[in-house]
Amino acid sequence: MKTTGYAATDATVPLARFEFNRRDLRANDVSIEILYCGVCHSDLHQARNDWGFSTYPIVPGHEIVGRVTAVGKDVTRYKAGDAVAVGCIVDSCGRCDQCLKREEQLCREVVTQTYNGRDRITGEPTYGGYSKNIVVREEFVLSLPDGLDMARAAPLLCAGITTYSPLRTWNAGPGSRVGVIGLGGLGHMAVKLAVGLGADVTVISRSAGKTADALALGADRVLISTDEAAMAAAASSFDLIIDTIPVRHDVSPYMPLLDVDATLVIVGQLGLIEEQSTLPLLMGRRRLSGSPIGGIAETQEMLNFCARHNILPDCEMIAMQDINAAFERMERADVRYRFVIDMASLEAA
Template identity: 75%
Template sequence: MKTFGYAAQSTTSPLAPFTFERRALRANDVAMDILYCGVCHSDLHTARNDWGWTTYPVVPGHEIVGRVTQVGPDVTRYKVGDHVAVGCMVDSCMHCDQCRKGEEQLCREGMTGTYSGVDRITKEPTHGGYSKHLVVREEFVLRVPDALDLSRVAPLLCAGITTYSPLRTWNVGPGSRVAVIGLGGLGHMAVKLAAGLGADVTVISRSPDKKADALSLGADHLLLSTDDKAMAGAASHFDLIIDTVPVKHDLNAYLPLLDVDGTLVIVGQVGPMAEYNTVPLLLGRRRVAGSPIGGIRETQEMLDFCAKKNILPECEMIRMDEINGAYDRMERSDVRYRFVIDMASLDTPKA
């Protein structure tokens, strides 16, 4: 299937129109028209090869909402016209211990990324959602509940599940005390989801200007990390801290805030961290952990939970041809809180 989208051709080139082939429909495949695609910081990192594993050309986008246009003969879960979604992965081995228990993101053979991955059968590069069409195996397609606003669902497929998964892993619920470091695309979803699960939620920020936003998103408190007295008063207070900061940073100020057996889970930074002191970990049996996205089953659970609780990200809609400006703004943290591309704005290339 010939399709088109926007691709980066090198580390320095802006995203530009790109025509390419989607694979022919396999027996267990779902084909869809892409309606909306979220813009994730991972898209920017991949386009610029910040992590060193990009294969060019690359069509980013792994927060995808679409409408089914065709299904293979073995597909049983979806039919033409269904509203569906695809997140950060499009395949895995499906037979290892992790895949069998619904943790495909932890596949022993490595999951196949929605973009800059390699198709497990054809060995061709995968391309993401900054495009008109997508073909995905049925097991990696998610159903979008009717109650959700289609135009705002897309960021749930990465920002949503990236923050929902640790909340579920560490059994957050009524009575849990959760802190969120950073109030960007990931952080604002962590606040909404933790509040939806019934936790007492605190946003940790360097700026008092974030208080109104934090409270409006569902937080109960703002803790100023620049206020030494307030930080000392919050010692041993939290069961879980979700750290969404996307750059190298220092954890030393935050570790004493954990209660005994508390966990600080990193979901933002991919790469080196500043050196930290182990004394608070040893003396309080505290831990530092990491968490990626969730599996397909958990992602569907998250979508259904968001529909039940009416939880959606705060989005700014953009046109496809505004993507390079959006990347520049995202680097300056000039977005509240996620960009979403209306894919109806992606024009057919001129012959």
């Protein structure tokens, strides 16, 4: 099936219109018209090969919301017209211990990414949501609950589940004390979700400039990490810290903030971190961990939770033709807090 999207054909060139083919429906496939697609910082990194494993051409986009247009003969969960969503992965082996636990994101045989991956059957490249439509195996399609604004829901498929999963893994809820480092796309979702779960939430920021925003998002307070007295006073005061900073940084100033048996979870940065002392880890039995997205069941749980609690990302809608300018603004952190592409703009062009 011939379709249209926007692709990076090289690490050094802007994204541009791109014609390509989607596979014909298999028996267990769902065909989806893409209505909205979130713009993730990962899209920028992969388009520019910042992580070193990009294969061109790349059609980015793994925060996808749309409607079903057709289904394969064996599909039972969806029908034409259903509101659905697709996140960061579109397949896994389905046989390993992690897949059987519904933790497909940790598949032992490596998951199939929504883009910059390889189809498990044909080996063909996968292309993402910066396009008119997508074909996805039924088990990796999510139901978009009633009550979620389709135009704002897309970033939940990455920013939402990336922060929801560690909050659930480490049992954030009433009585727990959660810190959030950074207040960008991931950070603002971490705040909203932690507040929704009933936790006491502190935003940890280098300056007081984001205090008003943090409190407006529901945080209880802001801790200024450059204030040595405030940081000393906050020692051992968190059960969980979600670190959403997307670039290389030093986590050592934050480790003493953890209580005994507490955890700092990195969800933003991919790559080397600064050299760490083991002293705060050993002396407080503290943990430094990481977390990717969640599995399909947990992602559906997150969507349902957000619908019940009216939790949505703060979004700025853009046209597909504005994606390169949006990438430049993302590099300057000039967005509050996520871009979403109205895919009708692709057709209009």
